[in-house]
Amino acid sequence: MSAPLRIGIAGLGTVGAGVLRILSTHPDLIAARSGRPIEVVAVSARDRAKDRGVPLDAYAWEDDPVALAKRPDLDVLVEVMGGHEGAPKDALEAAIATGKDVVTANKALLAHHGQALALEAEQSGRLIRFEAAVAGGIPVIKALTEGLAGNEMTRVMGVMNGTCNYILTRMEETGQGYNALFEECARLGYLEADPNLDVGGIDAAHKLSLLSSIAFGTQVDFDHVEIEGITAVTIEDVRRAGDMGYRIKLLGVAQMTGRGLEQRMQPCLVPATSALGQLQGGTNMVVLEGDAVGQIVLRGPGAGAGPTASAVLSDLVDIARGNRLPTFGQPASTLRQARPAKAAVPAPYYLRLHLLDKPGALAKVARVLGDAGISIDRMRQYGHEDATAPVLIVTHKTTRAALDEAMGGFEETGVMVDRPVAIRIEAV
Amino acid sequence: MSAPLRIGIAGLGTVGAGVLRILSTHPDLIAARSGRPIEVVAVSARDRAKDRGVPLDAYAWEDDPVALAKRPDLDVLVEVMGGHEGAPKDALEAAIATGKDVVTANKALLAHHGQALALEAEQSGRLIRFEAAVAGGIPVIKALTEGLAGNEMTRVMGVMNGTCNYILTRMEETGQGYNALFEECARLGYLEADPNLDVGGIDAAHKLSLLSSIAFGTQVDFDHVEIEGITAVTIEDVRRAGDMGYRIKLLGVAQMTGRGLEQRMQPCLVPATSALGQLQGGTNMVVLEGDAVGQIVLRGPGAGAGPTASAVLSDLVDIARGNRLPTFGQPASTLRQARPAKAAVPAPYYLRLHLLDKPGALAKVARVLGDAGISIDRMRQYGHEDATAPVLIVTHKTTRAALDEAMGGFEETGVMVDRPVAIRIEAV
Known part of the structure; x- marks a missing residue:
């Protein structure tokens, strides 16, 4: 020895x-x-x-x-x-x-x-x-850098902040709002010293930027991760999304597109029955997609002494064994500078609108969507007791530009009670 | 270069x-x-x-x-x-x-x-x-040998034969019996040249024996894997298990116990809502449990040109990089010979009994279980049109010896219409 x-x-x-x-x-x-x-x-x-x-x-x-x-x-x-x-x-x-x-x-x-x-x-x-x-005890860096080294990676995704997933899961379970659950996390010691690292999506975005680099052979580009935390997720949207068969997750997605590298960390809807949708509490999940392998899903504890130390040990044993690997899977000098692509990949969206309950309101909404070239997959209007009608819409796949146009158009209809909500639905 | x-x-x-x-x-x-x-x-x-x-x-x-x-x-x-x-x-x-x-x-x-x-x-x-x-495109050998190298592994489990999982999934979906679906697999070209390798559980047992060796530092011991295929799984049990909240999977489990190494490949019940229970069709899943990391779950395609070639490439890239790892994670000369332990780990069981519909029948069944020291967690008796009453029982955790004693006892009650069925429920 x-x-x-x-x-x-x-x-x-x-x-x-x-x-x-x-x-x-x-x-x-x-x-x-x-x-x-x-x-x-x-x-x-x-x-x-x-x-x-x-x-x-x-x-x-x-x-x-x-x-x-x-x-x-x-x-x-x-x-x-x-x-x-x-x-x-x-x-x-x-x-x-x-x-x-x-x-x-x-x-x-x-x-x-x-x-x-x-x-x-x-x-x-x-x-x-x-x-x-990245992702605590899940050996995801190894899976991506070595286990899938034969693949041109097409997409990497993940729920990589246990605290956010805990809050979102508990919102659904308990019906409590974000603020109450943030307090619960603070009491339980689940938050970073600067809680915005967690709930602002920054910690998870850090991790996503590292996975991107390995997956796409590009220099780490944290500055171009589009980041939106969970602080604006409402209990109403958690519930309404559930009604439509979805769950809200703080989901990171990195994807190489014809226009460049898209990196997003934001609340997304995923089907409630999907592996990501089923993910409860502080557990992490990473989804790796490559041209040869298809889709690999990894699930495990995202934090804690044992899991994180397990990951450190993996690196130490590698070094002890003499396995010498470049930091991001290939020599740093060969990593390309990514061309950042914002909003390159179209998606369906979940829209929640509170409309004034008067004739023609829904027609105005439909016209705005039509004008923006967005077609409707499903719509649901709820009964209501006051003068406003909550309407849920799931659109077909659309670009962000078209969505932004529609969101602007909604404001001009004069039938919105409050600001419309749009949440991306990620295909998982 | x-x-x-x-x-x-x-x-x-x-x-x-x-x-x-x-x-x-x-x-x-x-x-x-x-x-x-x-x-x-x-x-x-x-x-x-x-x-x-x-x-x-x-x-x-x-x-x-x-x-x-x-x-x-x-x-x-x-x-x-x-x-x-x-x-x-x-x-x-x-x-x-x-x-x-x-x-x-x-x-x-x-x-x-x-x-x-x-x-x-x-x-x-x-x-x-x-x-x-093992498990096609899932980089599970790498995860176990390297990614979790800091852990004393406690259990490895997996659904590692896509054909069997396809048949079991289709039984549930279509209500067709095993034989019809076996024919469907033959038509689709899903079967090995010797189909018993698939449906007899042998192919999956091969894979389990390799995972065991790495996990527990023992010499590959395929001969002591207890193997039971899916050929005896009936559509009735698929349906009844579903009624009780379970799904039947051909599940491999390897576990180091105080009595030695237990390796089983057999149909098991798992909660329908668990990750293993949710696994559909030809996809594979491996669960790795270690003392530091807790539980890691890996899911991906278990066969096919792309996924399997992706795995071959992982090994080739490793060799090209100069990473040199002993076959089973530590020098073969240091691998211990496992002491095989059959039926060492207790478990709850699902029992399906067809009883003659006469007074005292159920009492006799209950007495047999009680005499064997097996307690009942849940029981369900179905309405029926002929003279026999199907009874489902979920037991509390029990040893295989006690179970075998009860199975023998049932035969002697004189109230069994046909042979009772017992299927292990694996905690996942």
């Missing part, structure tokens, strides 16, 4: 402690699979005294993650601090500069600086691996 | 032709991801003249797969002939003996000779990779 792989862990939160726990529980199993032991040499975190449920006595301590990264007695830096500027980035760069491979769970860092960091690593002959950065 | 990876393909059926198609459609994509081109040098099949929809002019031809395997101008043999004795085995061994890596889709060969072949490969410093052998 070869010499141990010597690692240092920067960050001893949930993930870091989870990694320590696996390595101390299963040293022999890991060594048998890796062909060599994986040995924690040193760790770094804010507070040494904090009780993390794992003993730290056996490891050297560094107060400064950059000092940890520079230690000459390490082969790999495991960066599980989080945050996309400052210490984590400095530590990662210091590790590469001093000849170490890096395993990170830091999607924000890679979404913002992935291309530059991958180039740095490449020029130094080092690796950056990040299985834990 | 490095020198091409030179491959020979033995077998030009669906899979072989699919591999040629991917390599000729996406040479640049594959080269970018592999770091080098993958080049087909020579091929071999039974009939050169047969139209496979892909031109063969560019490749050297060998009539004999063993001669192909021995060619000095190859780095890798792709064995996609099928069959577990004779030519495929000879070709694989010849390839290893002459210093080549092997990629195979041959589950039967590995189920029967995996340990010996893995040892041969190891002693020669060569690789055997077999992503395409």
Whole structure:
């Protein structure tokens, strides 16, 4: 058996402690699979005294993650601090500069600086691996980069923020509105320090941008992910969508089109009976579509100590085994700059309109849609007690431009009680 | 860019032709991801003249797969002939003996000779990779061997024979019996040359035995997979199980228990609303459970040219990239011999009994169950027009020994119209 792989862990939160726990529980199993032991040499975190449920006595301590990264007695830096500027980035760069491979769970860092960091690593002959950065315990980076390497990928999709999916699931189950459930998440500790990372869709968009890069051979382009969080999703739409056979999910979709790369992270409707529609609570799901394989669906826990540490271990075992893979599946220097394409792929839409209850109102709505070239697949008008009539429409496939035209047209009809709602229906 | 990876393909059926198609459609994509081109040098099949929809002019031809395997101008043999004795085995061994890596889709060969072949490969410093052998396009071998390498696996499960799942799904949809649907599959060309490989559960059991080996670090032990096919599944049970909220699936389960390794491939009931229960038609699903990650579910096409070739390409790209992994995830010489444990894990059971419609019949049944220490979770008695009363029982968790005792006891009650049916309910 070869010499141990010597690692240092920067960050001893949930993930870091989870990694320590696996390595101390299963040293022999890991060594048998890796062909060599994986040995924690040193760790770094804010507070040494904090009780993390794992003993730290056996490891050297560094107060400064950059000092940890520079230690000459390490082969790999495991960066599980989080945050996309400052210490984590400095530590990662210091590790590469001093000849170490890096395993990170830091999607924000890679979404913002992935291309530059991958180039740095490449020029130094080092690796950056990040299985834990996307969809927790689901080995999706590996599936995409290696398992489907024979495919021209056509679309990648996913529900990749457990907190958002928890809120949307609970809205449906309990009939409570977004705000009440946001409070529940805050109480349960399900939210990032900046909750907008979760409910604003940013965390999930970080992840999507990383999957896009691998899938399409393009440089990470987080800035062109169109992002809409779940804060504007109403309980009425959750219920009405359900009536029409759909569920609302915060769904990320990346697709290479004739016009360029479309990346969206937004609330979408999916059929209630589909795998994505069935996804409950904090679980994640990623859908990978390639020209040879068709559709692969992966489901698993998107967060938590065990699942995320499992993903970190996957990268560590790979490195211990000598598997050396470019950060985004091919050399960073060969990744193309994506041409961003906004709203390139047509889709059907769900529309909810509150109309004044007077003769001709519906005809006006229908005329606006017709004028925009949008045809109606299904429509439902509800009984009502006040003077307004809620109308649900599922359109046939249409472009975003046509939809925007119709949304503008609705305003001019004079029969809208409040702003019409439009939610994309994604074919899954 | 490095020198091409030179491959020979033995077998030009669906899979072989699919591999040629991917390599000729996406040479640049594959080269970018592999770091080098993958080049087909020579091929071999039974009939050169047969139209496979892909031109063969560019490749050297060998009539004999063993001669192909021995060619000095190859780095890798792709064995996609099928069959577990004779030519495929000879070709694989010849390839290893002459210093080549092997990629195979041959589950039967590995189920029967995996340990010996893995040892041969190891002693020669060569690789055997077999992503395409299990669950078609789903990168499950990679997920298990690499993606979850940090986990002590607790259970692996799967629906891994599309033909069986197609038949069971169609039974439910159409109300037709097994025999009619078997004929339909024969007409559609869904069956192996020896259909018992499919409907007898053998093909799926081959696959399960390979997953077991990786999951538990044990030598492939196909001989101790308890196998029961779907030929005895009746339309009545499909319907009755549905009434109780279940679906019948040919489900493989491998589990390491205190008594040893339990491996079963048999019709099981799973909740109709579960991911496995929702699985329709020819699609495959594999569930991987580990101590750190919890549960990962993978779904995708289990057969067909594109998906299977996608899996072959995954192995080829890995080899081209220089990723060298032991056949079953750790050196074959370190794999333990599994202690086979039959019926080690208790489970609830679904029982269907046809009772003579006379006083005390049900009491006798209840007494048999009570005497065997089996308690009843739910029971349903149906109205009936003749003199027999169909009774459905869902038991609480019980051992197989207790179940067998009860099944014997039923016979002695004198109130059974025909043989009682018992089907395991798997917790999923």
